[in-house]
Amino acid sequence: MATRTLGVVMNGVTGRMGYRQHLVRSVLAIGEQGGVELSDGSRVRLEPLLVGRDAAKLEEMARRHGLTRWTTDLDAALGDDSCPLYFDAQLTAVREKSILKAVDAGRHVYTEKPVAESVEGALTLARRAAEAGVKNGVVHDKLYLPGLLKLKRLVDSGFFGRVLSVRGEFGYWVFEGDWQPAQRPSWNYRAEDGGGITVDMFCHWNYVLENLFGAVTSVIAKTATHIPTRVDEAGESYDATADDAAYAIFELEGGVVAQLNSSWCVRVHRDELVEFQVDGTRGSAVAGLRKCVVQPREATPRPVWNPDLEETRSYRAQWQEVPDNTDFDNGFKTQWEQFVLHVVEDAPHPYDFLAGVRGIRLAQAGLESSRTNRRVEL
Ligand SMILES: NC(=O)c1ccc[n+]([C@@H]2O[C@H](COP(=O)([O-])OP(=O)(O)OC[C@H]3O[C@@H](n4cnc5c(N)ncnc54)[C@H](O)[C@@H]3O)[C@@H](O)[C@H]2O)c1
Numbered sequence: 001m002a003t004r005t006l007g008v009v010m011n012g013v014t015g016r017m018g019y020r021q022h023l024v025r026s027v028l029a030i031g032e033q034g035g036v037e038l039s040d041g042s043r044v045r046l047e048p049l050l051v052g053r054d055a056a057k058l059e060e061m062a063r064r065h066g067l068t069r070w071t072t073d074l075d076a077a078l079g080d081d082s083c084p085l086y087f088d089a090q091l092t093a094v095r096e097k098s099i100l101k102a103v104d105a106g107r108h109v110y111t112e113k114p115v116a117e118s119v120e121g122a123l124t125l126a127r128r129a130a131e132a133g134v135k136n137g138v139v140h141d142k143l144y145l146p147g148l149l150k151l152k153r154l155v156d157s158g159f160f161g162r163v164l165s166v167r168g169e170f171g172y173w174v175f176e177g178d179w180q181p182a183q184r185p186s187w188n189y190r191a192e193d194g195g196g197i198t199v200d201m202f203c204h205w206n207y208v209l210e211n212l213f214g215a216v217t218s219v220i221a222k223t224a225t226h227i228p229t230r231v232d233e234a235g236e237s238y239d240a241t242a243d244d245a246a247y248a249i250f251e252l253e254g255g256v257v258a259q260l261n262s263s264w265c266v267r268v269h270r271d272e273l274v275e276f277q278v279d280g281t282r283g284s285a286v287a288g289l290r291k292c293v294v295q296p297r298e299a300t301p302r303p304v305w306n307p308d309l310e311e312t313r314s315y316r317a318q319w320q321e322v323p324d325n326t327d328f329d330n331g332f333k334t335q336w337e338q339f340v341l342h343v344v345e346d347a348p349h350p351y352d353f354l355a356g357v358r359g360i361r362l363a364q365a366g367l368e369s370s371r372t373n374r375r376v377e378l
Contacts, residue, residue: 001040003042008083010051024065036340047082086108115138135339143211191242198243199360200262205262206359223245223246272288365378
């Protein structure tokens with residue numbers, strides 16, 4: 001069967017996400033498996049053209065992976081007709097401008113989230129992409145986590161009966177950078193550079209809630225900057241101007257209440273870095289990144305509150321693990337494959353710029369709720 005090549009301009013590949021998840025584990029991994037298989041059995045290979053600001057880094061990266069094409073000139077890359085696709089994993093604050101250039105050049109666009117820094121910016125991208133007739137997609141990786149795929153399986157099977165509530169904990173301690181280096185780039189803690197955990201995580205929470213339990217209809221949030229000064233990559237102290245924790249309650253269509261904590265200032269006493277507990281009339285589940293356990297109504301024990309007695313039972317032992325029953329592929333790669341199918345043979349792809357608009361809209365509503373101390377309807 002025939003194989004054809006699709007060039008993709010990849011901007012921001014020297015970053016954490018751009019390099020590891022998108023270049024190495026997706027685009028190059030797709031190459032190693034012989035390309036993306038189309039419905040007629042033929043294949044599409046992706047040929048990356050690396051774009052960034054630092055020529056030395058790009059050259060070294062290209063050499064490391066046997067690639068020949070890289071440039072620091074975005075306009076030139078977008079003018080290259082062998083590349084009908086543009087991908088963006090840059091710092092959020094500079095994304096909108098670059099995507100607009102790509103749309104103007106008639107390129108299909110796939111991007112990291114958030115699609116833009118503001119709802120207005122994201123809507124502009126959606127409108128301009130529609131006018132230009134270019135395909136567009138936004139990363140929605142959490143839906144592909146094995147734990148969440150198992151949760152989706154439970155929802156689709158009717159396991160929960162009526163879903164009542166969702167309670168989620170996301171977070172871990174991000175070092176301040178003084179006596180141990182921080183595990184996240186410093187821009188995450190500066191509002192002026194597009195940082196903040198609300199903007200970062202509510203984009204994810206929006207599509208997770210929307211696709212599993214119902215669209216978000218309102219939010220009450222309290223955000224905080226618990227650690228006011230941090231130390232950056234160069235060892236310089238800086239003011240943390242962005243929020244590093246967000247405590248939120250979301251109401252969903254259909255009456256489900258979701259309560260999600262997101263924090264970079266929390267020490268982990270959980271099985272995984274994110275966990276969601278879902279309670280329904282017929283059963284409950286707890287899902288993490290990979291694992292998921294259930295407790296059906298028929299197997300629910302009868303706890304009785306008595307603080308005078310020593311606890312003797314293990315509540316965790318009363319849950320049953322949901323088996324994999326399949327091989328879970330890397331979700332980032334799967335999303336690339338789906339976007340390529342969307343571009344090449346018009347396969348459905350609901351995670352477009354408008355889905356990205358809803359993500360950033362929820363983030364802005366969360367920030368507004370915290371700032372004004374009230375519930376914000378969507
Ligand atoms: N889907 C996810 O789970 C997930 C996780 C983390 C980050 N992200 C998103 O990915 C994007 C990148 O995050 P990261 O953690 O990889 O950050 P990073 O700091 O590691 O990488 C940022 C990239 O942008 C480039 N860059 C930095 N400043 C720039 C500027 N002024 N102009 C142009 N380019 C600039 C850097 O060279 C680098 O290539 C962000 O938008 C973030 O929201 C998504």
